[in-house]
Amino acid sequence: MIKEISSTQNPTIKHLVALQEKSRIRRKTGEFLIEGVREINLAFDAGFELTQIFFCPEIAQTEALEELQTKISSTTEQIVVTEEVYKKIAYRSGTEGIIASAKAKKNALNDLDLPENPLILIAEAPEKPGNIGALLRTADAAGVDAFILANPRTDLYNPNIIRSSVGGLFTIPVATGSTEEVINFLKHQNISIYTAILQEAISYEKQDFTTSSALVVGTEADGLSEEWRNAAKQNIIIPMQGRLDSMNVSVAAAILIFEARRQRGFTL
Template identity: 80%
Template sequence: MYKSISSTQNPTIKKLVSLQEKSRERRKSGLFLIEGMREINLALQAGYNFQHVFFCKTIVETQLLEDLLDALSGKAEVIELTEEVYRKIAYRSGTEGIIASAKAKTNQLKNLQLPANPLILIAEAPEKPGNIGALLRTADAAGVDAFILANPRTDLYNPNIIRSSVGGVFTVPIATGSTSEIINFLKKSNINIFAAILQEAISYEKQDFTEACAIVVGTEADGLSETWRVESKQNIIIPMQGSLDSMNVSVAAAILIFEARRQRGFFI
């Protein structure tokens, strides 16, 4: 028999609600929540350490739950919730009846394990969790060697990022740091910088991305900081035919990163 919680006023449940809603609580505790079987399995495969698994037996599929608990091998405390309590902490409307708490990783630049001739996607100061999630999906689809957030304005374990990335936050090597820290890291690693910026730029399809490189994108509102323009080996643009002068950052990143993949024989 598992421990069970039937009151929404239980201290554990109150803490879980805080983890869902408050970045400060996630930073303070070093914990975050993962909702849904796919995302939990991806986090498990990525080596995250789980603290608790919460389930509602009237919602979750029994076999999926049993398979997950077998994979965890007793490494997390399992707690059964009533449906009322479960829906109090559930973030998604189309829920699967299972939520886990896990230890966040530090995501430090020094911990990135890069292969020879890496391809890296960098985003400076993206504010919207949905855009970060979409960038992570692009990074996963293109099989980049790392995704780096410069000057992040939200934490990686925001539930909106986990949801919008459909688990991509667990499948792509990730690091965060300031713009200056990241540029120093790239220089020391002999990785070329290509900044998506208008000044002194050439069309992206004319650039050779086959050597070790980092493609850097900024926000739609502010673009990239001046530092990237100065430190870039070559600034690149995506020629546009319409009346607007910008596109969604995740769309722009996808165009650029898949061109780099094409040049590297990705579609062969």
């Protein structure tokens, strides 16, 4: 049976707004929101449990809604909301009138199911959700085997990460952990560490990435911590011709990851 909610003061709607705005609530409840048909379908395909679907008939396309309804479990609650309510809970404008609540995954390092010769992208302590989203898009585009956040400063289910990744959060294996935990995990898996650090570095084009490899990037402001410098097999740099000594972290990651893919035989 499909419920209807027409008041923005409804407790369920207030809870959804809190999920959008407060990471503390997301962590406490283990829930998060997914906005948009493509993102919801990607999350479903990735095995995320959708607990509720909220849709606005004035905005949602009938075909997209019907297709989604054929996928979801009978335990997923379906709720019709008015346009006013939808605008209250929507994070961005221009979406398709459908929002889902879902259960977050633990994203533990030991849950990663890596292939024999993995290629991993790691980012240490990125603060901006938009940068994390861009890194996830880069990781998806290159088809990496995992994306790992070391010392995360924001939770993975921040709505801006989901938005800026265009659902990339759901398309590749993702894990988080402290820098120490990630380094220990990589060593236990016999994965070589290559860090984007200026000191004692060689050009990224001269490094062989055809064996098990983890490419590690840091923030534009702080770079990587000393722990990574000590753990690295090799520091690598991207030679630059301009007067500035840094570039956006997602751009740097893209250059490194696609070079690794090229070495591994990736062609258009």
